[in-house]
Amino acid sequence: MTRAAVLTFSDRSAVGARADESGPVAVAALREAGFTCDDAVVVPDGADNVERALNAEIVAGVKLVVTTGGTGVSPRDQTPEGTARVVTREIPGIAEELRRRGAAEKPAGMLSRGIAGAVDPHGALVVNLPGSPAAVASGMPVVLSVARHVLDQLTGGDH
Numbered sequence: 001m002t003r004a005a006v007l008t009f010s011d012r013s014a015v016g017a018r019a020d021e022s023g024p025v026a027v028a029a030l031r032e033a034g035f036t037c038d039d040a041v042v043v044p045d046g047a048d049n050v051e052r053a054l055n056a057e058i059v060a061g062v063k064l065v066v067t068t069g070g071t072g073v074s075p076r077d078q079t080p081e082g083t084a085r086v087v088t089r090e091i092p093g094i095a096e097e098l099r100r101r102g103a104a105e106k107p108a109g110m111l112s113r114g115i116a117g118a119v120d121p122h123g124a125l126v127v128n129l130p131g132s133p134a135a136v137a138s139g140m141p142v143v144l145s146v147a148r149h150v151l152d153q154l155t156g157g158d159h
Helices: 023-032 047-059 079-084 092-105 107-111 133-154
Strands: 003-009 041-043 064-068 116-119 124-129
Touching: 003 023, 003 047, 023 064, 023 133, 041 047, 047 064, 047 079, 047 124, 064 133, 079 124, 092 107, 092 116, 092 124, 092 133, 124 133
Parallel strands: 003 041, 003 064, 064 124
Antiparallel strands: 116 124
């Protein structure tokens, strides 16, 4: 089974001031789709933390990393910046579709700055989702609709 991981980036959740409600939504969707996935890991915001956490999962052999949180416009929302340090090739269509769906549900959905992309040569896919449980619930079907195809392509599969 393909290994997946969920990373929640939130200063408040990292110190226990707020429960991580979005990470478990992503974990449940991944498990239901047949991925092996541990419980979500909560990490403080910040580009350096994002970069370190993503690299740790990918080096450990995880092929699909879904992040929640840190995609907005507040100063500590730096998930896209940290992700950009790890991703070697962006796949903008995934992030565009996530924003399109998010904005259709709620105007603030267009404020997500999340990115998605491949991490070569590891054959991994990273996708940033917003931190709200509703955004994760609507975004996971988008991720899952293409994740296996992308992972197959990254390992040399045919179109």
